[in-house]
Amino acid sequence: MSLNAIMNTASSGLATAQTQLRVVSDNVSNVNTPGYVRKVAEQRTLTSQGMGAGVEVARIRLATDRFLQAASLNAGAESARQGVKYELYDRIQSLFGDPGGDAGFFSQVDGVFSAFAASAEDPTSSPRRQEALFRTQALFDEAGRIGKQIQAVREDADSRIQSAVERTNSLLEQIEGLNLEIARATAIDGDASGAETAQSALIGQLAELVDIRVSVRPVGGVSIRTGA
Structure with missing residues (x-):
């Protein structure tokens, strides 16, 4: 292995470590931020002519469980709907x-x-x-x-x-706008976690207004349909 290759391998390790530190720092600083989703930096080995050539961050993703996320959205939506119903019924009942x-x-x-x-x-x-x-x-x-x-x-x-x-129309427009950002970042193996975190918060707000089902797009971002 040439000296240049050795230097490149070492540089890739330093760059990956910096990215990992940035992700950890972001997670720590947002530990009490409502709606924040923890990020995970996934690494992959680089090879050159069959030999190890360092490491790189393959992608930065959100540490979410889709099944738990769907259950959380459904629970939040049902709670919000029942809360509004209770308030209106209580106001009518109080009149009598x-x-x-x-x-x-x-x-x-x-x-x-x-x-x-x-x-x-x-x-x-x-x-x-x-x-x-x-x-x-x-x-x-x-x-x-x-x-x-x-x-x-x-x-x-x-x-x-x-x-x-x-409000629903506004949230859908914002979510679709973030879909474009996420898709562009995904296409170049960039970091879309910031846009995905913002999108996740918007989806949570939308779920409180409408019964929705969320699916992940292969190109990045999400597709949303009503649960009816």
């Missing part, structure tokens, strides 16, 4: 009050029935008739108020849907 309480809508319904029952026992009693009419009107007023509030909840839900659609 505690079914067993004394101040809710259902207690007013009971009050109307009780007032009419009392009036039926003494049809000639004007105060009892007035009480029945008063309670009936109060019930209608309360029903009207609740109806308006339910409509407000429905309009809020519609607004959220519109915002979710706009």
Whole structure:
């Protein structure tokens, strides 16, 4: 082996070690960063005329398990959807009050029935008739108020849907833009891990809005389809 070959072999080892240190440093500095995915630098041996000629970093990939990632996306999406449903249902339920309480809508319904029952026992009693009419009107007023509030909840839900659609389109555009970056880096055996980490975070945000399925493209990047 010539001196030049020896120097090249040593240089390849130093360059690979530098890359490994950069990856480790990136992992350590982002250990508490939400959504960050640990990187792994994969090495491969270089050969020349059947002889060892050093080492190089074949690629830098994200240390992800696709099955666990899919399960995590599904769990996150389901949690987000159920959280929104619970909030909306809770807001509607609160409008009616505690079914067993004394101040809710259902207690007013009971009050109307009780007032009419009392009036039926003494049809000639004007105060009892007035009480029945008063309670009936109060019930209608309360029903009207609740109806308006339910409509407000429905309009809020519609607004959220519109915002979710706009956010979904924006995320898809960003993910596709990163697909191009990842594909270009993959084509030249470059480091696409930064773009892949950013893309992974965007996919997580998208999964909270839409039920999705993610598959890896052979050229780099991902394909996304809805789970429906």
